Amino acid sequence: xxxxxxxxxxxxxxxxxxxxxxxxxxxxxxxxxxxxxxxxxxxxxxxxxxxxxxxxxxxxxxxxxxxxxxxxxxxxxxxxxxxxxxxxxxxxxxxxxxxxxxxxxxxxxxxxxxxxxxxxxxxxxxxxxxxxxxxxxxxxxxxxxxxxxxxxxxxxxxxxxxxxxxxxxxxxxxxxxxxxxxxxxxxxxxxxxxxxxxxxxxxxxxxxxxxxxxxxxxxxxxxxxxxxxxxxxxxxxxxxxxxxxxxxxxxxxxxxxxxxxxxxxxxxxxxxxxxxxxxxxxxxxxxxxxxxxxxxxxxxxxxxxxxxxxxxxxxxxxxx
Numbered sequence: 301x302x303x304x305x306x307x308x309x310x311x312x313x314x315x316x317x318x319x320x321x322x323x324x325x326x327x328x329x330x331x332x333x334x335x336x337x338x339x340x341x342x343x344x345x346x347x348x349x350x351x352x353x354x355x356x357x358x359x360x361x362x363x364x365x366x367x368x369x370x371x372x373x374x375x376x377x378x379x380x381x382x383x384x385x386x387x388x389x390x391x392x393x394x395x396x397x398x399x400x401x402x403x404x405x406x407x408x409x410x411x412x413x414x415x416x417x418x419x420x421x422x423x424x425x426x427x428x429x430x431x432x433x434x435x436x437x438x439x440x441x442x443x444x445x446x447x448x449x450x451x452x453x454x455x456x457x458x459x460x461x462x463x464x465x466x467x468x469x470x471x472x473x474x475x476x477x478x479x480x481x482x483x484x485x486x487x488x489x490x491x492x493x494x495x496x497x498x499x500x501x502x503x504x505x506x507x508x509x510x511x512x513x514x515x516x517x518x519x520x521x522x523x524x525x526x527x528x529x530x531x532x533x534x535x536x537x538x539x540x541x542x543x544x545x546x547x548x549x550x551x552x553x554x555x556x557x558x559x560x561x562x563x564x565x566x567x568x569x570x571x572x573x574x575x576x577x578x579x580x581x582x583x584x585x586x587x588x589x590x591x592x593x594x595x596x597x598x599x600x601x602x603x604x605x606x607x608x609x610x611x612x613x614x615x616x617x618x619x620x
Contacts, residue, residue: 321413328416329445332385336378336452337427351458351465352377357500358466365505366498367427367595368473370449379455384439386414387421391433392568395540397524397533399572400433411576414443425433434567438560442468444475463499463511470498477599480606489580491603497588517554523547524571 339352355374363370390412391400399411415421418437426437443458457468474494480486500510526547530540551566564570587605591598 310332324416324420325414328386329449332378332380332416332454333449333452335380336376338376342377348458349421352453354462355453355458355465355469358462358469361502361505362470362473363499365501366470366473366494367477367599368470369447369476371447371476372472373476374451374453374469375459376450376452377454378452381455383455383456384418385442385456386416386440387418387437388440388573389413389415389425389428389435389437390569390573390604391435392572393554394432394434394568395537395544397528397568397571397575399576400428409578411484414440434569436564436569436573438564438573440532440560442459442472446479447476457493463503466502467495467499470502470522471495472520478602478606480610483606483609485576485579486606486609488577490584492577493581493588494585499599508538519550519554520574523550524575527568549606 308314308393320397339356342348342352346354347601353364359374364366371532392398393400401411402413403409413424415424418439420491421437425437441460442451442454445451451472460468471494472489474491475487477494478487479492503510510586527544531542533540536542548566551570555564555570561570583605584602587601591601
């Protein structure tokens with residue numbers, strides 16, 4: 301679930317690769333929007349109509365109970381005819397867990413690139429690997445245009461179970477509540493915190509019990525800690541690679557339970573991508589507790605936290 305704000309207003313682009321990337325981004329998104337139709341105009345089979353009805357109820361709940369913008373997002377539907385909305389490419393250096401960043405005129409610097417065509421994503425990944433970076437390429441079901449467009453419901457997630465569809469819609473709408481330029485970890489961790497709280501409230505409103513919170517797999521945290529320590533040593537590259545390979549083997553069963561990463565090798569890029577969604581969760585959970593469940597107050601505290609992170613000095617450190 302990535303933010304993929306199109307830089308359609310960019311007037312100065314440099315390099316053929318940059319032009320090609322913006323071209324596929326603009327063309328892919330405009331094609332998606334052209335296929336969207338208002339939900340009430342969709343002449344579909346009963347099963348799809350029921351899913352659209354459920355999505356509409358979730359969307360109304362988001363504005364009414366979660367204080368999210370009441371706009372045209374998720375009021376239309378697009379059948380993409382493919383399994384994912386985008387394929388995301390994340391890369392990290394061979395001996396670092398810090399992801400590479402790409403910078404754009406509107407969205408700022410982000411730790412990924414999104415492609416509407418998987419083959420194009422794989423071609424970009426080839427160049428990154430040739431430069432000795434670790435790379436993962438995986439599909440995402442939805443993305444946010446940060447208010448530049450009314451994001452539609454998509455065939456890539458309309459068939460999800462109710463709770464998973466609610467979680468996704470709350471996550472993407474959270475990016476419209478708060479988006480911090482150049483801070484992907486903040487944006488995605490904030491959205492995960494909102495989706496979790498939103499799902500809890502949505503299920504409670506229906507008299508349903510919330511499922512257990514999905515905690516980060518302990519193996520991931522353990523492997524990350526050991527690799528961070530390893531990368532600070534002065535081992536020769538060949539010895540470093542052997543130690544790294546041995547540590548990453550522990551992640552294979554974890555990744556096997558994540559359909560989006562099917563066929564991917566465990567590497568630094570996977571760890572960097574996972575951290576983007578989880579590292580700041582404790583900070584946001586603490587802010588939510590401080591707000592005593594008052595979501596507007598929580599959103600205000602999150603904005604203050606964002607300001608602190610962007611200010612040099614001790615105050616910019618994440619809260620425990």
